[in-house]
Amino acid sequence: MLARHTDPIVAIATAPGRGAVGIVRVSGKQIAGFVQHLLGKALKPREATYMPFKDGKGAPIDHGLALYFPGPNSYTGEDVLELQAHGGPVVLQLLLARCLEAAQEEVAAGSSSVVLPGLRLAQPGEFTERAFLNDKIDLAQAEAIADLIDASTEAAARSASRSLSGDFSREIGELRQALVHLRMLVEATLDFPEEEIDFLKKADAYGQLDGLRDQLGQVLARTQQGALLREGIKVVIAGQPNAGKSSLLNALAGAELAIVTPIAGTTRDKVQQTIQIDGVPLHVIDTAGLRDSDDEVERIGIARAWEEIAGADAVLFLHDLSRMAEAGYAEADLDIARTLAERILPSVPVIDLWNKTDLAAPGVDMQPLAPLAGRKGSEQSLSLSARTGEGLDAVRQRLLQVAGWQSAAEGLYIARARHVEALQAVGAHLDEAHAQLNVPGPALDILAEELRLSQTALNSITGEFTSDDLLGVIFSSFCIGK
Numbered sequence: 001m002l003a004r005h006t007d008p009i010v011a012i013a014t015a016p017g018r019g020a021v022g023i024v025r026v027s028g029k030q031i032a033g034f035v036q037h038l039l040g041k042a043l044k045p046r047e048a049t050y051m052p053f054k055d056g057k058g059a060p061i062d063h064g065l066a067l068y069f070p071g072p073n074s075y076t077g078e079d080v081l082e083l084q085a086h087g088g089p090v091v092l093q094l095l096l097a098r099c100l101e102a103a104q105e106e107v108a109a110g111s112s113s114v115v116l117p118g119l120r121l122a123q124p125g126e127f128t129e130r131a132f133l134n135d136k137i138d139l140a141q142a143e144a145i146a147d148l149i150d151a152s153t154e155a156a157a158r159s160a161s162r163s164l165s166g167d168f169s170r171e172i173g174e175l176r177q178a179l180v181h182l183r184m185l186v187e188a189t190l191d192f193p194e195e196e197i198d199f200l201k202k203a204d205a206y207g208q209l210d211g212l213r214d215q216l217g218q219v220l221a222r223t224q225q226g227a228l229l230r231e232g233i234k235v236v237i238a239g240q241p242n243a244g245k246s247s248l249l250n251a252l253a254g255a256e257l258a259i260v261t262p263i264a265g266t267t268r269d270k271v272q273q274t275i276q277i278d279g280v281p282l283h284v285i286d287t288a289g290l291r292d293s294d295d296e297v298e299r300i301g302i303a304r305a306w307e308e309i310a311g312a313d314a315v316l317f318l319h320d321l322s323r324m325a326e327a328g329y330a331e332a333d334l335d336i337a338r339t340l341a342e343r344i345l346p347s348v349p350v351i352d353l354w355n356k357t358d359l360a361a362p363g364v365d366m367q368p369l370a371p372l373a374g375r376k377g378s379e380q381s382l383s384l385s386a387r388t389g390e391g392l393d394a395v396r397q398r399l400l401q402v403a404g405w406q407s408a409a410e411g412l413y414i415a416r417a418r419h420v421e422a423l424q425a426v427g428a429h430l431d432e433a434h435a436q437l438n439v440p441g442p443a444l445d446i447l448a449e450e451l452r453l454s455q456t457a458l459n460s461i462t463g464e465f466t467s468d469d470l471l472g473v474i475f476s477s478f479c480i481g482k
Helices: 032-039 089-103 126-133 139-150 154-164 167-189 193-202 205-231 245-253 296-310 329-343 392-403 417-437 444-462 468-476
Strands: 009-012 019-028 049-054 060-069 079-087 233-239 271-277 280-286 314-320 350-355
Touching (some): 009 089, 009 126, 019 089, 019 126, 032 060, 032 079, 049 089, 060 089, 079 089, 126 139, 126 468, 139 154, 139 167, 139 444, 154 167, 154 205, 167 444, 205 280, 205 417, 233 245, 233 296, 233 329, 233 392, 245 271, 245 280, 245 314, 245 350, 245 392, 271 392, 280 392
Parallel strands (some): 233 280, 233 314, 314 350
Antiparallel strands (some): 009 019, 049 060, 271 280
16 A cells, blocks of 8 residues: 555545535544544534534634544545535635644644644545545445446436446456356366366366356446446547538537538537437537538648547448539549548448438439448438438437447446456456367466466456556546545
């Protein structure tokens, strides 16, 4: 444990700004003496006490509730003091300053020791980090706290709550238990090389490994759904000028976010909005129309459009049905399709959307364009009218489909991209173990090592084996006071 993890810490634990109630939180080992010095009396554990909060000269700063939670029965596992006052920024800053001041005051007149040595301002997420380090929660639960705070949909909030209650951690624990049992069998055979294969067969190591891989596949599928619910996907709307890209963004968002005019080239920079479909966040970006231009500002916008397209998780390629009879329009669409096929990975779906059905001439061919054939998402074109809303529901459902969303299952838990990556690493090591176990005369030391690496990757999810660098990245994303 790093030295800073033993310092007592203090912070304002409520969001910045004005509010009815604000909280100043202190956490540290053995802070009962500090509590009595600061408040002038001892507090009963876990009992709210209404009292004045005074400055160093005895003048009241505010009146509010004080609560004291002796460790280990507290949020952080240490002694915790919470001062609940009126939620004005000045009041909370005065209380925070008073806590820091009181900590440095002498225990008694003429004493060389102070009330609470080393009390300092907490770093972002440090209270929750203490809870993790003191085994109050595991790392997946700690991340779920931040995800619950940041949840932008009801589905995300409920899923984060399930992760916080330990649903995800329990599934990881079951995987770990099965993996440890298999490791025990394999490593035990290393001491008896003349009987190793028969022993593994009798212990059904083959069946255990197959069962473990199946179980991992189920957990990985749910974890990918949970990560999608948290992270969402980046969707870029692309096409020629005046194809209706801004109108589509406005229709999907249900608000007039982008300027819509009949003038080609109105959009010269990206306009982004996060929308929700069945609780899944989709980060939709409207971009400048793709064409050759002599206008310097428009060329910059088009270059930025291609940058966004290159980083997209899905592309909505919009075509204007009302202009398909114009000379060169269809060929320009084909040129864009060829460039899309060159610039983005084959795994990125491109959905052909034929817009302005309310203005289209009859008999227009609305098939996916040839340069994008065979790509995920190009199986079938969709027609719509961004102006009237016709066909929008089909677009929303196609976006969910290409994102990989199955359904908002009641038992779904929130997850992060790093959890998915860790489980994929577990799967890769188990695949290597399976291949090794099924060759004649398997090298059991290699098999044992692959199983060990699988467990290491699994442990990184809940934090049984986690580097300080990873902890720093995770907790630095929390708000101060949490």
